[in-house]
Amino acid sequence: MKKAVFIKEGQVAIKDAPMPEIIEQDDAVIRVVRTCVCGSDLWAYRGDDAKEAGSDNSGHEIIGIVEKVGAAINTVKAGDFVIAPFTHGCGHCAACRAGFEGGCQSHSAATNFSNGYQAEYVRYTHADWSLVKIPGQPDDYSEGMLKSFLALADVMPTGYHAARVANVKAGDTVAVVGDGAVGLCAVIAAKLRGAKRIIIMSRHEDRQQLALEFGATDVVAERGEEGIAKVLELTNGDGVDAALECVGTHLSTETAIAIARPGAVVGRVGVPHTGDINVGDYFMKNTIFAGGPASVTTYDKAVLLKAVLDGDINPGKVFTQTYKLSDIDQAYKDMQERKTIKAMITID
Amino acid sequence: MKKAVFIKEGQVAIKDAPMPEIIEQDDAVIRVVRTCVCGSDLWAYRGDDAKEAGSDNSGHEIIGIVEKVGAAINTVKAGDFVIAPFTHGCGHCAACRAGFEGGCQSHSAATNFSNGYQAEYVRYTHADWSLVKIPGQPDDYSEGMLKSFLALADVMPTGYHAARVANVKAGDTVAVVGDGAVGLCAVIAAKLRGAKRIIIMSRHEDRQQLALEFGATDVVAERGEEGIAKVLELTNGDGVDAALECVGTHLSTETAIAIARPGAVVGRVGVPHTGDINVGDYFMKNTIFAGGPASVTTYDKAVLLKAVLDGDINPGKVFTQTYKLSDIDQAYKDMQERKTIKAMITID
Numbered sequence: 001m002k003k004a005v006f007i008k009e010g011q012v013a014i015k016d017a018p019m020p021e022i023i024e025q026d027d028a029v030i031r032v033v034r035t036c037v038c039g040s041d042l043w044a045y046r047g048d049d050a051k052e053a054g055s056d057n058s059g060h061e062i063i064g065i066v067e068k069v070g071a072a073i074n075t076v077k078a079g080d081f082v083i084a085p086f087t088h089g090c091g092h093c094a095a096c097r098a099g100f101e102g103g104c105q106s107h108s109a110a111t112n113f114s115n116g117y118q119a120e121y122v123r124y125t126h127a128d129w130s131l132v133k134i135p136g137q138p139d140d141y142s143e144g145m146l147k148s149f150l151a152l153a154d155v156m157p158t159g160y161h162a163a164r165v166a167n168v169k170a171g172d173t174v175a176v177v178g179d180g181a182v183g184l185c186a187v188i189a190a191k192l193r194g195a196k197r198i199i200i201m202s203r204h205e206d207r208q209q210l211a212l213e214f215g216a217t218d219v220v221a222e223r224g225e226e227g228i229a230k231v232l233e234l235t236n237g238d239g240v241d242a243a244l245e246c247v248g249t250h251l252s253t254e255t256a257i258a259i260a261r262p263g264a265v266v267g268r269v270g271v272p273h274t275g276d277i278n279v280g281d282y283f284m285k286n287t288i289f290a291g292g293p294a295s296v297t298t299y300d301k302a303v304l305l306k307a308v309l310d311g312d313i314n315p316g317k318v319f320t321q322t323y324k325l326s327d328i329d330q331a332y333k334d335m336q337e338r339k340t341i342k343a344m345i346t347i348d
Numbered sequence: 349m350k351k352a353v354f355i356k357e358g359q360v361a362i363k364d365a366p367m368p369e370i371i372e373q374d375d376a377v378i379r380v381v382r383t384c385v386c387g388s389d390l391w392a393y394r395g396d397d398a399k400e401a402g403s404d405n406s407g408h409e410i411i412g413i414v415e416k417v418g419a420a421i422n423t424v425k426a427g428d429f430v431i432a433p434f435t436h437g438c439g440h441c442a443a444c445r446a447g448f449e450g451g452c453q454s455h456s457a458a459t460n461f462s463n464g465y466q467a468e469y470v471r472y473t474h475a476d477w478s479l480v481k482i483p484g485q486p487d488d489y490s491e492g493m494l495k496s497f498l499a500l501a502d503v504m505p506t507g508y509h510a511a512r513v514a515n516v517k518a519g520d521t522v523a524v525v526g527d528g529a530v531g532l533c534a535v536i537a538a539k540l541r542g543a544k545r546i547i548i549m550s551r552h553e554d555r556q557q558l559a560l561e562f563g564a565t566d567v568v569a570e571r572g573e574e575g576i577a578k579v580l581e582l583t584n585g586d587g588v589d590a591a592l593e594c595v596g597t598h599l600s601t602e603t604a605i606a607i608a609r610p611g612a613v614v615g616r617v618g619v620p621h622t623g624d625i626n627v628g629d630y631f632m633k634n635t636i637f638a639g640g641p642a643s644v645t646t647y648d649k650a651v652l653l654k655a656v657l658d659g660d661i662n663p664g665k666v667f668t669q670t671y672k673l674s675d676i677d678q679a680y681k682d683m684q685e686r687k688t689i690k691a692m693i694t695i696d
Contacts, residue, residue: 094586095610100634103610105586109632165636238442238453253627262443262451262640272628279601279627279637280620284457286448286640288513292610292631 002348003119004328006055009047012118012329015054020123025072028127030064030084033138034150035118036319037331037343039180040271045332056116060086061153063134063146067121073128083132083305084124085296086114086154091129101130102293113293118328120347132300135309147316147344148308151185152300155342156315158269159185159246160304161294163193166242166267170194173238175231176216177256178246179207181318181342182269184214186244188313191215192303195242199234201227201255207341210317224251231259242267245291250275262286269294319344350696351467352676354403357395360466360677363402368471373420376475378412378432381486382498383466384667385679385691387528388619393680404464408434409501411482411494415469421476431480431653432472433644434462434502439477449478450641461641466676468695480648483657495664495692496656499533500648503690504663506617507533507594508652509642511541514590514615518542521586523579524564525604526594527555529666529690530617532562534592536661539563540651543590547582549575549603555689558665572599579607590615593639598623610634617642667692 003017020029041058044051066080076082088111089101096104104112104126111125124131134149141149148156159182168174174190176183179202190198191214199218200211208219220230232239239261245252248270254277256266268291279289307313321340323331331343351365368377389406392399414428424430436459437449444452452460452474459473472479482497489497496504507530516522522538524531527550538546539562547566548559556567568578580587587609593600596618602625604614616639627637655661669688671679679691 094583098589098609098611100609100611103633105610165634235442241446261446261448262453263446263448265638268627268631272631274626274628276624277627278622279616279625280622283616283620283640285451286513286638288636288638289627290613290634290636290638292634 001120002325003116004057004059004325006044006051006057007053010045012045012057012332014326014328017119020121022068022070023123024125025070026126026128027070028073028076028124028131029067030062030082030122030124031067032062032064032117032120032122032347034146035059035062035345036150037335037345038154041332042336045336057118058115059118060114061150062117062122063149063153069127075128076131076133081134081137083134083149083152083300084114084122085130085132085157085300087293087296088112088114088124088126088130089297090126099295099298101295101297118325118345120325130297132297132305134305144314144316145308147319148314150344151315151318152304152308154294154296155181155318156185156188156304157296157299158182158294160189160299162186162244162246162267162269162291163189163242164299165290166244166265168193168195168242171196172241173197173235174242174244175199175201175240175259176244176246177201177252178270179204179211180246183246184210184318184341185315186246187211187214187216188315190244192307192313199231199240204338210341224255228255228258240264246270248272248274250277253277257282257287260287264288265290267291318342322346324348349468350673351464352405352407352673354392354399354405355401358393360393360405360680362674362676365467368469370416370418371471372473373418374474374476375418376421376424376472376479377415378410378430378470378472379415380410380412380465380468380470380695382494383407383410383693384498385683385693386502389680390684393684405466406463407466408462409498410465410470411497411501417475423476424479424481429482429485431482431497431500431648432462432470433478433480433505433648435641435644436460436462436472436474436478437645438474447643447646449643449645466673466693468673478645480645480653482653492662492664493656495667496662498692499663499666500652500656502642502644503529503666504533504536504652505644505647506530506642508537508647510534510592510594510615510617510639511537511590513638514592514613516541516543516590519544520589521545521583522590522592523547523549523588523607524592524594525549525600526618527552527559528594531594532558532666532689533663534594535559535562535564536663538592540655540661547579547588552686558689561665572603576603576606588612594618596620596622598625601625605630605635608635612636613638615639666690670694672696
């Protein structure tokens with residue numbers, strides 16, 4: 001079977017790899033129907049992170065058909081159409097019961113997250129509780145619907161996580177810091193949870209337009225001090241009830257803190273590259289820092305899959321270009337050059 | 349009138365001071381009935397914080413009788429018996445409306461907090477929304493009830509703040525890190541909010557006993573790694589749903605993080621002396637950091653005054669010794685030497 005691997009800075013390629021097999025009793029093997037490129041895949045591609053030639057890409061988002069399952073799997077069977085969350089919770093530990101399966105206490109970090117999933121087939125660890133069954137088969141759905149299902153493997157639940165940990169509720173004024181696929185999905189999530197006003201901080205016109213389509217009410221194109229001043233001006237100096245930080249840099253985190261009113265939550269889902277932001281520094285403002293890896297299975301099962309099936313949300317629109325697996329290097333290049341918001345990959 | 353001032357490390361004294369007057373239209377002058385010594389007063393007394401000879405102590409907790417009010421005060425009048433919260437919110441800005449008057453957006457930090465209140469009379473800034481009226485007069489109440497009213501000026505609402513920002517709810521397992529007056533009040537708050545299990549981390553037997561009386565179900569006397577291991581053992585390895593950090597040191601904060609299950613909140617009210625605890629470091633665990641100056645008026649009016657009047661809670665028990673204002677230096681000494689949990693001061 002074919003699989004994308006990292007070659008060097010600026011190059012990924014397809015190689016032949018052995019068919020994945022059931023190793024543990026709670027494994028599933030999944031035939032991939034759609035995969036995609038994540039912003040986090042670009043760290044090594046840009047040369048910002050060191051990575052060994054020939055190693056797996058971090059790609060971790062798929063929808064697919066269950067090919068076979070281990071003896072401990074009771075919830076899905078061969079032939080089922082599934083979303084494969086990037087988090088693989090057990091569903092019964094204290095962390096999972098509280099809806100934080102990104103920190104599942106039954107599994108090691110090594111097997112609790114997906115990796116190397118830009119491939120024709122994958123081995124999915126801890127599959128029993130984690131996989132999310134989609135009714136019917138891929139052929140029953142439009143390409144747009146398949147895109148939205150694929151968004152449910154990571155970016156949409158991750159945007160939702162920002163809004164959930166920030167306790168976004170009806171009537172709130174929310175700012176989303178960052179206009180990547182996750183930031184755009186955070187706009188969808190804020191609207192789904194009833195936010196009255198949603199300010200997107202975005203410098204790119206295509207992303208601003210999609211944010212407005214998803215429910216944003218205001219766009220702030222400025223960054224840094226100017227961006228902060230603009231958000232405060234838009235909120236009569238109050239600041240926002242929740243700041244959804246969807247980038248992870250020092251600037252985006254400091255921005256989120258500055259635009260949050262006292263006691264507001266910074267819901268952060270951008271993998272932190274923040275440097276020295278000390279928890280003690282924001283005590284007097286009662287700033288609440290929340291967030292981490294999303295609770296994909298929890299949100300998909302409770303809220304998001306139904307919202308997609310009912311047509312209430314359309315997160316698949318973040319996939320603005322589609323590529324064949326054999327063209328995946330071009331998909332990486334176009335994402336890096338911002339020619340596409342997020343690149344979907346079909347299996348040839 | 350008499351007022352306690354800081355003389356030097358290890359010494360405070362009473363001096364004559366001019367009667368405070370109404371300066372701003374929203375001021376009140378209050379005749380102090382009871383005041384007390386706060387743990388934070390001890391920083392300078394111990395010599396850990398530099399302080400000028402003859403300057404005000406940070407004492408900021410009183411109950412008293414309104415002596416006179418400015419023209420903008422409509423909620424209280426001369427003769428009213430009041431709790432004087434250490435936070436002086438406006439009640440109508442976005443921060444106050446959200447229940448975070450410690451960050452009141454209408455007031456400067458200089459006038460939003462009490463200071464220098466170990467005195468016969470005080471000037472209370474921004475009094476209109478902030479003061480909390482107690483029915484009747486001091487003579488209508490027992491000494492124990494007066495102690496509980498005094499606890500409502502800071503320590504009880506501060507303990508409640510830890511539990512509120514940590515979202516403690518019915519059935520939760522909660523740990524309280526720290527056995528000072530605030531930590532003990534956090535035990536009361538956790539019980540009031542319905543926590544099923546309350547673990548107090550305390551090394552002092554008198555405080556352990558009071559914590560148990562207040563509703564703690566388990567005592568952990570160990571500190572550091574041993575204390576963490578003990579809490580995890582008590583919770584079958586799960587960790588707690590909420591960790592109430594009532595000290596503010598690096599050790600107490602790291603302990604709170606370590607005993608919190610993924611996605612749990614560290615509700616922190618100890619003024620931070622934490623050093624380098626970076627928000628990025630706890631991302632993978634979804635640790636939520638919340639807290640800051642308490643919302644005294646909000647909690648007193650909504651929950652705590654009624655709970656005291658009804659006899660449901662008895663936070664005044666943290667005052668284990670009473671001193672005359674003229675003996676205040678002894679009160680400081682005894683608190684520093686842990687001969688009393690918290691020292692109440694009567695006005696001679």
